[in-house]
Amino acid sequence: MKFSKSQLKQIIKEEILIVLGEGHYHDMGGEDEMYDVMDPHGFKDMADDELISMMRTNGMEEMIVLDGEGGLANREEVIAALKDVESSEAPPNMSSMSWEEKAALMADR
Numbered sequence: 001m002k003f004s005k006s007q008l009k010q011i012i013k014e015e016i017l018i019v020l021g022e023g024h025y026h027d028m029g030g031e032d033e034m035y036d037v038m039d040p041h042g043f044k045d046m047a048d049d050e051l052i053s054m055m056r057t058n059g060m061e062e063m064i065v066l067d068g069e070g071g072l073a074n075r076e077e078v079i080a081a082l083k084d085v086e087s088s089e090a091p092p093n094m095s096s097m098s099w100e101e102k103a104a105l106m107a108d109r
Helices: 006-020 048-058 075-088 099-109
Strands: none
Touching: 075 099
């Protein structure tokens, strides 16, 4: 049985959510240390102004598209771009690890 790339991504996301508990990972600390594994920096909760500022800081202002009210017209694209920047700053070996290896590494902490 062959899977398309999008099907594999969906399967992996679903498995990560199951393994790490409904989209959250809890690192043996207090409730304030819980974060969403799919958005650890909280980009989805940020205001448009914050996202625009981060895009400018990272030199990606050419991607910013504003709507008629001054909000981001392409919010999802901006968030994806910021996630790519943040993930490129992760330790080099993490990006090549399978979700099982990442879960095992986090469990060892």
